[in-house]
Amino acid sequence: xxxxxxxxxxxxxxxxxxxxxxxxxxxxxxxxxxxxxxxxxxxxxxxxxxxxxxxxxxxxxxxxxxxxxxxxxxxxxxxxxxxxxxxxxxxxxxxxxxxxxxxxxxxxxxxxxxx
Amino acid sequence: xxxxxxxxxxxxxxxxxxxxxxxxxxxxxxxxxxxxxxxxxxxxxxxxxxxxxxxxxxxxxxxxxxxxxxxxxxxxxxxxxxxxxxxxxxxxxxxxxxxxxxxxxxxxxxx
Numbered sequence: 268x269x270x271x272x273x274x275x276x277x278x279x280x281x282x283x284x285x286x287x288x289x290x291x292x293x294x295x296x297x298x299x300x301x302x303x304x305x306x307x308x309x310x311x312x313x314x315x316x317x318x319x320x321x322x323x324x325x326x327x328x329x330x331x332x333x334x335x336x337x338x339x340x341x342x343x344x345x346x347x348x349x350x351x352x353x354x355x356x357x358x359x360x361x362x363x364x365x366x367x368x369x370x371x372x373x374x375x376x377x378x379x380x381x382x
Numbered sequence: 383x384x385x386x387x388x389x390x391x392x393x394x395x396x397x398x399x400x401x402x403x404x405x406x407x408x409x410x411x412x413x414x415x416x417x418x419x420x421x422x423x424x425x426x427x428x429x430x431x432x433x434x435x436x437x438x439x440x441x442x443x444x445x446x447x448x449x450x451x452x453x454x455x456x457x458x459x460x461x462x463x464x465x466x467x468x469x470x471x472x473x474x475x476x477x478x479x480x481x482x483x484x485x486x487x488x489x490x491x492x493x
Binding site for chain 1: 386415417422423424425426427430440441472474480481482483484485486487
């Protein structure tokens with residue numbers, strides 16, 4: 268059973284507009300959430316994270332929102348740029364002190380930024 | 383230089399062969415991980431290690447073994463490769479913060 272779900276395999280957004288990527292989770296023990304970005308032929312790179320004690324974390328063009336009651340988080344990218352085209356993975360950990368058990372990943376969303 | 387390196391980057395092997403994938407890191411992290419990625423399935427955890435004396439199985443450890451030779455080195459072995467182990471393999475490291483840093487991946491094909 269999938270504990271981290273990204274229900275949109277792909278998303279197309281026009282350059283300059285807002286991209287919103289969604290993620291749902293089922294395990295209430297998760298308390299640390301991360302977004303990774305992956306280009307072809309490269310490993311995932313860390314983008315932004317949020318602890319369960321917060322509901323929002325912002326870093327430049329990237330903002331992650333967490334709704335614990337709905338077990339839902341989203342990544343907002345604004346404005347979207349061509350270099351943002353990549354696969355985005357949502358990940359969760361039950362150990363905010365270090366991801367000791369590894370991360371549980373969603374299947375990813377392929378974001379395509381249209382010129 | 384990359385913080386997390388993996389060798390080889392690509393490998394084609396035959397069913398039944400033993401193969402080792404190697405990972406080295408210069409980040410000074412104690413924790414290291416091996417994941418595999420299959421199309422449409424995201425990344426799944428194979429093994430993880432807190433330090434040289436600590437090895438733990440992940441979600442899909444069957445058919446794999448690991449060795450933590452030093453703080454900076456963590457290798458993954460397939461004792462007898464089978465075709466459904468064809469995948470992308472990623473090594474990762476982390477410190478207490480939880481963010482994991484990934485290597486570039488090894489594309490393994492078992493024929």
